Amino acid sequence: MTTEHGGDVRLTGISKSYGSAVAVHPLDLTVPQGSFFALLGASGCGKTTTLRMIAGLEEPTTGTVLLGDQDVTALPPYKRPVNTVFQSYALFPHLDIFENVAFGLRRRGVRSVRGQVEEMLDLVQLGDFARRKPHQLSGGQQQRVAVARALINHPKVLLLDEPLGALDLKLRRQMQLELKRIQTEVGITFVHVTHDQEEAMTMADTVAVMNRGRVEQLGAPADLYDLPRTPFVANFLGTSNLIGASVESRDGEDLVVRAAEGTLRLPAARCPDRVVPGGKVLVGIRPEKISLTHAEDADGTAGVGVAAGRNRVTGTIAATSFIGVSTQYLVDSPDAPAGSRLEVYVQNVERDARLVPGARVVLHWNPAHTFGLDADEGAASAGVEGVEDVEGTEGGAPAGEAA
Incomplete structure (x- = not known):
């Protein structure tokens, strides 16, 4: 693949090795601005490692990470204009939903948060649940709270690491449509990691199918399905x-x-x-x-x-x-x-x-x-196994807030 200009995320020669094990081979990849982009593959294929290098949670062995025109390769996670939603959601159990969403703003010293928090809760259709605690919500509602908390700082890119993996099948399908609706409304770039083929095809504008640390094919879901190249x-x-x-x-x-x-x-x-x-x-x-x-x-x-x-x-x-x-x-x-x-x-x-x-x-x-x-x-x-499972583990705490 060749790297194009004008993307919100541009990876140039990016790779990651753990000793002799190669998780991601040198990769050039552009995520178009404002798109819903999916990294799809089996466990151990390198998709989560690639996402974590974008987030700053893994240091690339080679290559550069650009967000817009900014080279962020050497920046720590909290200084990058990205936020991450993990499968675990990582909500604060002692805070109500309003304060969970407001957390990033308060951490940055913003004093007047009510209007922004209410706007985000309305976006994820949870305006009536502001004073409930996380344990009082369903899995899908908790997932939407995590998305609202990540979006309230207006990151340039939202990273989603298997965010629907803990939900049952019916709820997962509902949330696929919800996430696509939210992305369309806010218009920012979403980069979504998943092993679920249906999830990737339902939500994403562009899918990169990864295998053994490489992108095997890149394109629109219908094109990949109708005309696979391998x-x-x-x-x-x-x-x-x-x-x-x-x-x-x-x-x-x-x-x-x-x-x-x-x-x-x-x-x-x-x-x-x-x-x-x-x-x-x-x-x-x-x-x-x-x-x-x-x-x-x-x-x-x-x-x-x-x-x-x-x-x-x-x-x-x-x-x-x-x-x-x-x-x-x-x-x-x-x-x-x-x-x-x-x-x-x-x-x-x-x-x-x-x-x-x-x-x-x-x-x-x-x-x-x-x-x-x-x-x-x-x-x-023809098989679907990935390489050795050397990918980074999922985060268990809130990701660094966007600067």
């Missing part, structure tokens, strides 16, 4: 079916490839440039893009059939799982990678009662939904 991203950001194939030819804008049981087509523009005729490719397709037709209907004799021009592979249903809005099918197929099965998600609109384990089926999809990956990267990066 097997790691394809499997970490959702689920992908990856079919090994050899490239036979190019036909107009498409590549024609041979899989185990026949030929498939995929747009050449959705493949790396190094995927060329004569080479190997991983043919990728998301489970929800696939249609499932019972083998008896696939030839069209029953008036159903599979439309011409669609990619198709055959298989046998091995297992099904009802998951509410859809049913997940696991299919044994000669085209599936060794030791695995193809996955298909079918919306529960008109369920075919014949689609049960043991049924012969045809999987088919629009070739335009297919993407290609370099087969040589498959073995090295």
Whole structure:
């Protein structure tokens, strides 16, 4: 990646090592001003270490940290125009909500705090809870108090380190929308660390997917999901079916490839440039893009059939799982990678009662939904484990207030 100008956060050649263990390899990264930016990855991938270097809680081994045009690499946390919200919230239990939010202002010697505190509590929709203690609030309400306390000093950047990790699933989804609303209203830069793919895609304008101390791919959530550039991203950001194939030819804008049981087509523009005729490719397709037709209907004799021009592979249903809005099918197929099965998600609109384990089926999809990956990267990066867990631990006390 290259570093662009004009960002609220610019990391240039930033890296962090703990002895011989490298947590973050040299990294150039720009967080656009006023954006909601997510660092996404598995435990130990370097995302928290990167956030802590922005906050000043970790000293970089190499490189510089710029906030706006200010080089803050050597500044301590309390002198940086940033605030951090941790998973633990770190609220003061002996202070009510009003005083928790007012803490940063009082620490800076501001005498008249009421108007600013009330404005922040209204922003996080807790104006009626000002005189309650933290233990009298739900987890989501406590999280919003922590955000209000961090924002009241008007930091240039708000850093969020797994802030929703302690919440249950329903509340976490509600808070994802709340945090996005708050960020949109205040308009400052949010940098959010998470291991939750859905959380990153729901909230962020831009996502950096990290793996083994490096940014594997950077982009808008929809772009990363629809067109992953590596097997790691394809499997970490959702689920992908990856079919090994050899490239036979190019036909107009498409590549024609041979899989185990026949030929498939995929747009050449959705493949790396190094995927060329004569080479190997991983043919990728998301489970929800696939249609499932019972083998008896696939030839069209029953008036159903599979439309011409669609990619198709055959298989046998091995297992099904009802998951509410859809049913997940696991299919044994000669085209599936060794030791695995193809996955298909079918919306529960008109369920075919014949689609049960043991049924012969045809999987088919629009070739335009297919993407290609370099087969040589498959073995090295298809997993989702991070490097050694050498990242810094989460803070247990309030972060340094913005200057």
